Amino acid sequence: MIDHTHDPRAQSWVEGAAGHPDFPVQNLPLGVxxxxxxxxRRIGTAIGDHVLDLAGLAADGALPQGLATALAQxxxxxxxxxxxxxxxxxxxxLFALLSSERCRLKVTPHLHRSEDVALHLPFAIGDYTDFYVGIHHATAIGKLFRPDNPLLPNYKHVPIGYHGRASSVRVSGTPVTRPxxxxxxxxxxxPVHAPCRRLDHELELGLWIAGDNALGEPVPIDTAWDRIGGLCLLNDWSARDIQAWEYQPLGPFLAKNFATTVSPWVITAQALAPFRMAAAPRPDGDPQPLPYLREGGEGALSITLETTLHTAAMRAAGLAPHRLSQGNAFDAMYWTPAQIVAHxxxxxxxxxxxxxxxxxxxxxxxxDSAGSLMELSQGGKAPLALPGGETRTFLEDGDELALHARAERDGYATIGFGPCVGRIAAARHA
Known part of the structure; x- marks a missing residue:
């Protein structure tokens, strides 16, 4: 899947696109x-600090005509x-249009500055499922509740997941009301009925499904990557105190379904091809996946992940956002994207x-690579020191939590996801 569109020497004539930290011409994410x-609402792609109107380009005959109907949605x-x-x-x-100076006059009328457009959810989401494949997170959370047995017996045999709530998925920038x-x-x-006091973030990747399979028709592991159209950042906001009381025996409910935030741009599977690699071998003593989950080739991803916090007081004082954590998806995921889909x-x-x-x-x-405040503050026992003298164990009203990601590998241009941001709004009266 690696081809000329991944050439690190390629540059776009669009001002600011060359060397852009997120959206150089090697990325070409899709969004609305x-x-x-x-x-x-119109379908577009991000290039540097601009958004290119694909519906307009298709209407002008500048894109494959077989795509015109889909791009007009x-x-x-x-x-x-x-x-x-x-x-x-x-x-x-798109790569040809944006990397060839000869196409400037044809394309420029369809370019808009990013600051002049509003971004929306890229899909009408039919269903949303959240998994639990970050083994270090699962172990750390398990230790808080079960110090002697942090991982349950099924964790290394089956990708654990639960059915989420599609109706409350929102695009980056939408306020998150305290539940x-x-x-x-x-x-x-x-118990008492009250606003959440231990509001937390969860640093995740989202997989956008492409194609369809009929009811009753499994997806083989060998073709599971074909069903991943692209990725985004995902913050599955969590009310830890609500969750602690309600999660047994059926698992997350009101602690999760009040909000999920996704970044607006879909980083396509094609753009991510250079950043796929073979999954790490299972540690000695761990069970091997059952045959339907045994994956060959390059199914894992190397993506650097980061979270930042910007409190109301920090913004008022002109302070920059504070980094909470930084890690890599390759080190975090016990199960690969293809295994998630196949299962x-x-x-x-x-x-x-x-x-x-x-x-x-x-x-x-x-x-320092933990993806939640529950881990970073050790369940609230170890407050985090912030610039300006503030501390945090969990999120307070006015806090702005942002997720960031970039895919980088020697020999290829770095591409980013764009931010996934949510600001906490005060609870409304019940």
Whole structure:
């Protein structure tokens, strides 16, 4: 899948695109934008600090005509329902238009400055499933509740997941309202109904599904990567105090379904091809995956992940966001993206273009690579010191939490995901 569009020497004539930290011409992510309040939503790609209107280009005949109908839609669902070869053809056409000076006059009328557009959810999400494949996170959280047995017996045999709530997935920048729920302190005789006091973030990657499989038709592990249209950043906000009381015996419910934030740009599987690699061997003593989950080739991803916090007081004082953690998805994921997809459909569950799968929190092996405040503050016992003299154990109203990601590898241009941001708003009256 690596071709001329990954050439690190390639540059775009678009001002600011060459060497852009997120969106050089080697990236070409897909998303949905509008030009103002009430304006129609259109499919576009990010190039440097600009957004290129693909619907307009297609209408002008500058893109493969077989894609015109899909590109005229207000979401990416129709485009990602097509064969992968169609999206590869789109990538090749965009690369040619944006890297050839001869195409400047044809393309420029369809370019908009990023600051002049609004970004939207890229898909109409049919279903959302969140997994739990970050083994260091699972171990750290398990130690808080089960010090002698942090990982449950099934963890290394099966990718654990639960059905999330698609209706509350929102695009980056949407405020996150502090949720209400039942809270019960360990020494309290009964729960109370109150706003969450231990609000947390979860650093995840999101997998956007491409194509469809019929109900009853599994997805073989050898073709599972073909069903991953692209990736985004995902923050599955978590109310830890609500979760502690409600999660037994069925697992997450109100502690999770109040908000999930995704970054707006879909970093396509084609753009990520240079950053795939063979998964690390299982440690000695760990069980090997069952045959339907045994993956060959390059199924893992090397993606650097980072979280930053910007409090209201820091913003008022003109202080920069504070880095909370930094790690890599390769070190965090016990199960690969393809294994997630293959397991999800192994019982015949039908997956459709625009479905969203979360990886679960991706924490690294060290404390400074933890993907949640629950880990960073050791369950609230070790407050984090912030610039300006503040401390945090969990998120407070006005806090702005951002996720960042970049894929980098020697010999290739670095590409980024763009930020995934949410600012905490005060709880509303119940």
């Amino acid at each position: 934008f509008s030009l103002g309040e009430g304006e129609p 207000p979401t990416l669902n129709a485009l990602f329902a097509l064969d992968e070869a169609e999206r590869v053809a789109l990538r090749h056409a 209400w729920g039942q809270l019960k302190a360990p020494d309290a005789p009964a 999800h459909a192994s019982n015949g569950c039908d997956l459709h273009a625009g479905d969203l799968l979360g990886t679960g929190t991706l924490s690294g092996p060290t404390q």
